[in-house]
Amino acid sequence: MAFSRRNFLKLAAMSAGSTLIADTPFLSTRARAEAEGGNVRYVATSCEMCFWKCGVIAKVQKNKKGEDVVVKLEGNPFHPQSNGKLCARGQAGIGQLYDEDRLKKPMIRTGERGDGQYKEVSWEEALDYTVEKLKAVVDKYGPHAVAMMSHGSPGDYFTNLLMAMGSGNIAFPSFAQCKGIRDVAWELTFGHKPGSSCERVDLKNSKVIVLFGTHLGENMHNSQNQEFAEAVGRGAKIICVDPRYSTAAAKASLWLPIKPGTDMALLLTWINLIISNGWYDKEYVEQYTVGFEELKEAVKGYTVEWCAKETELHEADIIEAAKDLGRYAPNVMIHPGRHVAWYGDDTQRSRAMAIINAILGSWGREGGIWLPPKGKLAGFNDGIPEYPIPDEDPIIKGNYPFAGGEGLTQVVRDVTITGKPYPIKAWFVCGTNLMKSLPAPELTRKAIDSLDFIVAVDLLPTDTVMMADVILPECTYLERHDGLFKIETRETGVAIRQPAIEPMGESKPAWWIGSELCKRMGHPEYAVKDSSMDDLQAWEKRMRRQAKAWGIDFDKLADEGYITIPDSEAPYITPENQPVFKTPSKKIELFSSELDEKHFDPIPKYEKVEPPPEGMYRLVYGRSPVHTFSRTINDQWLWELQKENQVWLNTKEAARLGLKDNQYVVLENQDKVVSNKVLVKVTERIRQDCVYMVHGFGQNSKRLTRAYNKGADDQQLITRYKVDPITGGTGMRVNFVTIKEA
Numbered sequence: 001m002a003f004s005r006r007n008f009l010k011l012a013a014m015s016a017g018s019t020l021i022a023d024t025p026f027l028s029t030r031a032r033a034e035a036e037g038g039n040v041r042y043v044a045t046s047c048e049m050c051f052w053k054c055g056v057i058a059k060v061q062k063n064k065k066g067e068d069v070v071v072k073l074e075g076n077p078f079h080p081q082s083n084g085k086l087c088a089r090g091q092a093g094i095g096q097l098y099d100e101d102r103l104k105k106p107m108i109r110t111g112e113r114g115d116g117q118y119k120e121v122s123w124e125e126a127l128d129y130t131v132e133k134l135k136a137v138v139d140k141y142g143p144h145a146v147a148m149m150s151h152g153s154p155g156d157y158f159t160n161l162l163m164a165m166g167s168g169n170i171a172f173p174s175f176a177q178c179k180g181i182r183d184v185a186w187e188l189t190f191g192h193k194p195g196s197s198c199e200r201v202d203l204k205n206s207k208v209i210v211l212f213g214t215h216l217g218e219n220m221h222n223s224q225n226q227e228f229a230e231a232v233g234r235g236a237k238i239i240c241v242d243p244r245y246s247t248a249a250a251k252a253s254l255w256l257p258i259k260p261g262t263d264m265a266l267l268l269t270w271i272n273l274i275i276s277n278g279w280y281d282k283e284y285v286e287q288y289t290v291g292f293e294e295l296k297e298a299v300k301g302y303t304v305e306w307c308a309k310e311t312e313l314h315e316a317d318i319i320e321a322a323k324d325l326g327r328y329a330p331n332v333m334i335h336p337g338r339h340v341a342w343y344g345d346d347t348q349r350s351r352a353m354a355i356i357n358a359i360l361g362s363w364g365r366e367g368g369i370w371l372p373p374k375g376k377l378a379g380f381n382d383g384i385p386e387y388p389i390p391d392e393d394p395i396i397k398g399n400y401p402f403a404g405g406e407g408l409t410q411v412v413r414d415v416t417i418t419g420k421p422y423p424i425k426a427w428f429v430c431g432t433n434l435m436k437s438l439p440a441p442e443l444t445r446k447a448i449d450s451l452d453f454i455v456a457v458d459l460l461p462t463d464t465v466m467m468a469d470v471i472l473p474e475c476t477y478l479e480r481h482d483g484l485f486k487i488e489t490r491e492t493g494v495a496i497r498q499p500a501i502e503p504m505g506e507s508k509p510a511w512w513i514g515s516e517l518c519k520r521m522g523h524p525e526y527a528v529k530d531s532s533m534d535d536l537q538a539w540e541k542r543m544r545r546q547a548k549a550w551g552i553d554f555d556k557l558a559d560e561g562y563i564t565i566p567d568s569e570a571p572y573i574t575p576e577n578q579p580v581f582k583t584p585s586k587k588i589e590l591f592s593s594e595l596d597e598k599h600f601d602p603i604p605k606y607e608k609v610e611p612p613p614e615g616m617y618r619l620v621y622g623r624s625p626v627h628t629f630s631r632t633i634n635d636q637w638l639w640e641l642q643k644e645n646q647v648w649l650n651t652k653e654a655a656r657l658g659l660k661d662n663q664y665v666v667l668e669n670q671d672k673v674v675s676n677k678v679l680v681k682v683t684e685r686i687r688q689d690c691v692y693m694v695h696g697f698g699q700n701s702k703r704l705t706r707a708y709n710k711g712a713d714d715q716q717l718i719t720r721y722k723v724d725p726i727t728g729g730t731g732m733r734v735n736f737v738t739i740k741e742a
């Protein structure tokens with residue numbers, strides 16, 4: 001391991017920032033093992049170091065004791081999300097697998113919530129205790145009083161458990177804190193999300209790519225970065241709208257250092273310019289859209305002069321960008337973005353981005369947004385009966401008419417605190433670090449304190465896990481079977497997750513935990529068929545049944561890791577391949593009838609966001625290229641690459657405050673919350689009115705021996721958030737800080 005780790009560091013150092021490494025030849029795993037001979041195995045599986053779910057080939061060797069050891073992870077060349085490459089995080093899955101801080105035994109809390117006192121127990125004991133506590137809550141309040149919050153694949157199995165129990169109170173931070181808002185905006189406009197497994201952005205063929213935030217190269221979704229690199233190499237025009245000179249801005253032909261929170265002014269002005277100069281795709285607009293005249297009328301007041309004042313951009317740059325979009329349309333795109341929970345007006349900003357793509361004719365065009373792939377897969381539920389109707393209506397959508405089915409985490413939290421409209425008294429927390437991912441963490445703590453019971457299913461003793469009453473240790477993605485994943489890129493495909501080695505310690509797959517809980521809660525009909533306490537093969541058998549239902553050769557899939565559904569690719573509009581818009585009008589709705597009906601602006605309008613008070617900076621945040629949120633901070637391989645974060649501060653401001661590059665500072669927010677000490681990065685690469693840090697650092701759990709207390713936590717300073725009235729998204733860039741020497 002030491003050897004491969006050194007190699008990794010060398011490779012990763014070369015790649016840190018943006019490039020992707022480790023090209024892999026096209027060989028099935030069986031053929032590879034045969035070619036090498038000896039005691040080597042290769043296993044095709046799917047990465048879970050982030051949610052891009054790249055195809056991975058794990059190389060497994062026996063050590064001197066005869067134990068299987070994963071020695072290398074490479075990108076699967078058959079899988080379109082990886083194309084034979086992995087990012088640094090993907091390769092560092094081995095660091096997660098062999099992290100000595102991992103949870104390896106079930107635990108029951110013995111001290112006060114949050115003080116870290118636990119006893120190790122057997123699975124029998126942990127499951128029985130969990131069931132006893134859940135049943136007490138269900139008996140007293142009803143099933144709806146049990147809620148779940150989850151992120152990533154393990155959540156599926158507990159969704160099954162909660163639904164079987166009769167609770168629909170299930171929510172995911174990937175909606176209100178991430179991309180749900182954007183998905184709704186695009187559904188209102190096109191009747192489709194801009195992607196499910198990945199954004200359907202035809203980067204590699206695009207002539208003009210506009211990025212709002214979207215910091216590709218730091219946001220390291222694998223295949224997307226590969227295509228972005230291709231586009232840059234090909235000389236595509238990159239227009240980067242970001243208050244910070246990001247990695248993507250460094251590759252851009254035009255960097256627009258926008259005043260944070262004024263993006264809508266720029267978007268509406270561009271729409272005006274594109275329409276009034278006739279730079280839009282007239283035939284396309286005529287054929288596929290409704291509401292063009294209303295749009296034209298609504299944006300005509302947004303002048304370049306006004307926009308320049310509002311955004312603090314140069315008039316010439318504003319015009320040049322719009323002209324480029326018009327000149328190269330339809331082979332252009334405004335990237336839809338992914339983390340869009342910024343200012344609380346985020347559905348409308350995402351709508352404005354969708355509208356520009358629409359009038360330029362980019363939807364369904366080369367270099368724009370490719371069409372949803374074809375290739376339907378049959379429904380498969382393995383004979384599980386229909387779920388009972390929940391005893392009470394779920395509260396997960398709050399009062400937000402367009403909140404999606406994925407639910408609003410902050411609403412679950414609010415209802416838990418207030419007990420209105422009904423009590424929520426138990427939480428399942430599964431693969432999400434709520435103390436770090438939800439804004440206003442003091443409210444998360446308050447909600448947890450008011451619960452009768454909280455159970456966590458996780459790999460690591462994170463801040464949130466260390467508040468649980470019971471901790472159920474999941475094994476890592478390299479040690480378990482999981483879903484057969486439907487992957488939608490330009491084509492539809494199916495990928496597999498299967499174990500490279502046996503689970504370490506007492507850790508178990510989430511499907512097994514969920515299944516055992518179903519049985520013990522009195523719902524055996526929802527458990528995995530033929531599963532038992534001492535057998536981990538039941539899920540593989542289920543996968544075979546699923547593959548059969550889908551008409552897929554399971555053994556080939558297990559060998560190659562990814563299978564394409566034939567003839568599913570049809571990315572562009574042709575006379576034979578016409579787009580289907582699932583909106584009320586069956587057209588692209590520039591004027592949204594659904595928003596209008598619910599008394600929201602049917603066409604986006606500009607509204608000012610609150611500026612930072614005198615002497616304070618807006619706190620903005622983003623991604624470390626070598627970490628995923630808080631989930632990888634303790635990974636020994638990635639930790640070697642980045643141990644703590646920095647706060648970016650403009651050079652002039654640093655001089656004014658008497659701060660020097662690389663010294664420790666603390667930040668204090670508008671509510672007097674003070675951060676951990678954090679290194680300051682003094683740079684010209686950020687505007688004077690904001691400071692920037694990457695998310696995920698500042699862990700409070702002492703059991704994370706590497707990550708504990710390293711760097712600052714942006715979430716701690718995000719004590720305020722502004723809720724989007726349309727979708728319930730939590731705008732989090734509405735906090736202000738001062739900086740001083742630590």
Ligand SMILES: Nc1nc2c(c(=O)[nH]1)N[C@H]1C(S)=C(S)[C@@H](COP(=O)(O)OP(=O)(O)OC[C@H]3O[C@@H](n4cnc5c(=O)[nH]c(N)nc54)[C@H](O)[C@@H]3O)O[C@H]1N2
Binds near residue numbers: 178212214337
């Ligand atoms: N390495 C790595 N990659 C990841 C992840 C990870 O954890 N690690 N997470 C993945 C996930 S789940 C998501 S959702 C995505 C998120 O990644 P993105 O969707 O790219 O996130 P954004 O918030 O759009 O981008 C952050 C950028 O927005 C800029 N910004 C801040 N305020 C403003 C503003 O007012 N206007 C504009 N125009 N820009 C602003 C910041 O300076 C920063 O460069 O990343 C994904 N990729």
Ligand SMILES: Nc1nc2c(c(=O)[nH]1)N[C@H]1C(S)=C(S)[C@@H](COP(=O)(O)OP(=O)(O)OC[C@H]3O[C@@H](n4cnc5c(=O)[nH]c(N)nc54)[C@H](O)[C@@H]3O)O[C@H]1N2
Binds near residue numbers: 154476
């Ligand atoms: N302040 C601030 N808040 C944010 C963001 C931000 O940039 N700044 N980003 C937002 C976005 S875009 C998102 S998507 C969310 C992400 O929010 P989360 O998904 O909550 O973020 P993570 O920190 O990755 O937490 C994942 C948890 O899952 C555990 N885990 C990892 N792998 C497995 C597994 O295989 N099984 C199980 N059972 N557990 C596992 C990890 O140990 C960790 O505890 O955060 C949102 N919140």
Ligand code: SF4
Binds near residue numbers: 054
């Ligand atoms: S982008 Fe990186 S971390 Fe995410 S799934 Fe792919 S290899 Fe894994």
Ligand SMILES: [Mo]
Binds near residue numbers: 177178179338339
């Ligand atoms: Mo996200």
